[in-house]
Amino acid sequence: MATAPHILICDDDPVVHESLGLYFENEHFTYSSAYDGRDALAHVASDKPDLIILDVMMPEKTGIEVCREIRKTLSTPIIILTAKGEEIDRVLGLELGADDYIVKPFSPREVIARIKAVLRRINEPQENTSFLRFEGLEINLDNYQVKVKGELVPCTPKEVEILHLLASHIGQVMDREQILSLIWGYDYFGDTRTVDTHIKRIRQKIYYEGAPWSLITVYGVGYKFEVNS
Amino acid sequence: MATAPHILICDDDPVVHESLGLYFENEHFTYSSAYDGRDALAHVASDKPDLIILDVMMPEKTGIEVCREIRKTLSTPIIILTAKGEEIDRVLGLELGADDYIVKPFSPREVIARIKAVLRRINEPQENTSFLRFEGLEINLDNYQVKVKGELVPCTPKEVEILHLLASHIGQVMDREQILSLIWGYDYFGDTRTVDTHIKRIRQKIYYEGAPWSLITVYGVGYKFEVNS
DNA sequence: ATGAATGTGAACAAATCGTAAAAACTATTT
DNA sequence: AAATAGTTTTTACGATTTGTTCACATTCAT
Numbered sequence: 001m002a003t004a005p006h007i008l009i010c011d012d013d014p015v016v017h018e019s020l021g022l023y024f025e026n027e028h029f030t031y032s033s034a035y036d037g038r039d040a041l042a043h044v045a046s047d048k049p050d051l052i053i054l055d056v057m058m059p060e061k062t063g064i065e066v067c068r069e070i071r072k073t074l075s076t077p078i079i080i081l082t083a084k085g086e087e088i089d090r091v092l093g094l095e096l097g098a099d100d101y102i103v104k105p106f107s108p109r110e111v112i113a114r115i116k117a118v119l120r121r122i123n124e125p126q127e128n129t130s131f132l133r134f135e136g137l138e139i140n141l142d143n144y145q146v147k148v149k150g151e152l153v154p155c156t157p158k159e160v161e162i163l164h165l166l167a168s169h170i171g172q173v174m175d176r177e178q179i180l181s182l183i184w185g186y187d188y189f190g191d192t193r194t195v196d197t198h199i200k201r202i203r204q205k206i207y208y209e210g211a212p213w214s215l216i217t218v219y220g221v222g223y224k225f226e227v228n229s
Numbered sequence: 230m231a232t233a234p235h236i237l238i239c240d241d242d243p244v245v246h247e248s249l250g251l252y253f254e255n256e257h258f259t260y261s262s263a264y265d266g267r268d269a270l271a272h273v274a275s276d277k278p279d280l281i282i283l284d285v286m287m288p289e290k291t292g293i294e295v296c297r298e299i300r301k302t303l304s305t306p307i308i309i310l311t312a313k314g315e316e317i318d319r320v321l322g323l324e325l326g327a328d329d330y331i332v333k334p335f336s337p338r339e340v341i342a343r344i345k346a347v348l349r350r351i352n353e354p355q356e357n358t359s360f361l362r363f364e365g366l367e368i369n370l371d372n373y374q375v376k377v378k379g380e381l382v383p384c385t386p387k388e389v390e391i392l393h394l395l396a397s398h399i400g401q402v403m404d405r406e407q408i409l410s411l412i413w414g415y416d417y418f419g420d421t422r423t424v425d426t427h428i429k430r431i432r433q434k435i436y437y438e439g440a441p442w443s444l445i446t447v448y449g450v451g452y453k454f455e456v457n458s
Numbered sequence: 459a460t461g462a463a464t465g466t467g468a469a470c471a472a473a474t475c476g477t478a479a480a481a482a483c484t485a486t487t488t
Numbered sequence: 489a490a491a492t493a494g495t496t497t498t499t500a501c502g503a504t505t506t507g508t509t510c511a512c513a514t515t516c517a518t
Binding site for chain 1: 244247248251252255256257334335336337338400401402447448449450453455
């Protein structure tokens with residue numbers, strides 16, 4: 001995205017595509033179109049857009065569902081689109097990991113401004129491997145902050161580091177030795193069970209009923225961070 | 230280096246390669262290995278790394294010599310590695326044009342943080358950020374003046390510099406080593422607790438009840454400037 | 459059913475931090 | 489050159505937070 005960003009528009013209303021497309025061409029943004037939830041996910045995978053505009057009401061899969069799906073693997077910026085009457089809570093969208101929220105009908109200026117703002121915000125801390133976001137969970141290794149459902153949860157340095165390590169390798173099991181050498185360092189020789197205690201505390205702090213992710217024990221091997229599918 | 234940086238590790242100890250390699254893979258950095266000075270220079274020429282980690286004690290050619298060689302033609306960032314006991318003058322390495330200096334044994338966090346800091350520093354064009362303004366707080370590094378609620382608060386040079394450093398990296402935790410390096414310079418040997426004393430004085434001078442910003446301690450890591458807590 | 463691996467709470471140990479005060483340093487004036 | 493004022497650095501101690509280990513309960517795979 002060194003040059004102009006590529007944007008994916010997901011909405012079942014062709015009029016929205018037409019008007020947004022017009023604005024985007026004017027700004028020299030490129031874009032592609034999806035007209036239902038399933039199509040949206042396909043485009044996300046194939047087009048690798050720099051930003052996704054997601055209407056809440058769509059056939060096949062709602063914007064909420066699509067957002068949740070995307071957040072399982074990607075942190076591509078998402079802007080949620082919703083009609084004025086729709087009783088979708090703003091907070092909900094943002095808890096799902098969306099980056100902004102626009103109510104229809106929108107003005108061209110507003111949309112462009114929001115997109116630019118989001119892209120600026122996302123790009124500022126370059127190559128964001130230190131910031132991870134999932135539905136209802138944010139892990140920031142720059143400020144050592146963990147947020148659950150948008151709420152700051154006080155975690156100790158080791159806790160943040162371990163959680164970040166596991167969460168940045170979704171589904172991959174890491175054994176205790178690996179965790180120790182990656183977090184503590186190559187010259188650490190302590191009890192491997194120490195890891196267990198930290199895992200316990202992390203679970204206590206971040207887990208909530210119905211969380212779409214979890215720290216899973218792989219018996220005889222180690223731990224992994226999983227996202228529900 | 231639009232994506233992940235490529236790093237060249239030069240050290241005669243395989244254990245160092247193993248552990249650093251582990252950290253780097255985890256960060257999605259790519260890397261290559263050299264085990265003596267001559268080999269190092271060959272790799273520098275062929276691999277064109279984005280950053281070079283250079284152990285001082287190596288067969289064939291010492292890190293110092295290699296560093297000198299490299300600097301004849303390239304400005305690739307170099308981080309010098311040295312064992313705790315080695316009586317190599319810290320200044321020497323940095324006078325040769327190295328960008329930072331890490332003492333073994335090192336922690337993963339430290340190494341990764343230093344690398345990112347160096348790369349960031351190299352890549353970022355200097356902006357004019359000498360004047361910072363927040364609600365109820367102004368920091369001017371041109372005339373070394375700090376104003377709280379419009380009132381001039383007498384601060385010493387070190388105090389202004391530290392405050393400015395932290396305030397120009399909102400939310401980002403900086404550890405004491407980083408602060409010392411950036412304010413005092415790489416050739417400083419003093420106690421890291423010195424930073425604490427300055428932080429204390431800065432807090433005493435600038436803080437007021439209900440200030441929308443604060444200097445926050447991140448236990449086990451360092452300090453950060455936060456807005457809107 | 460059994461032994462090994464893991465969950466968990468509590469006790470203990472270690473590391474870190476805030477602070478004040480003393481000491482060292484610097485620059486300037488007498 | 490000595491005195492002074494201002495600044496910086498070091499040191500020390502107590503308070504606090506965090507990390508580690510242990511003991512025992514529970515779960516798991518065979």
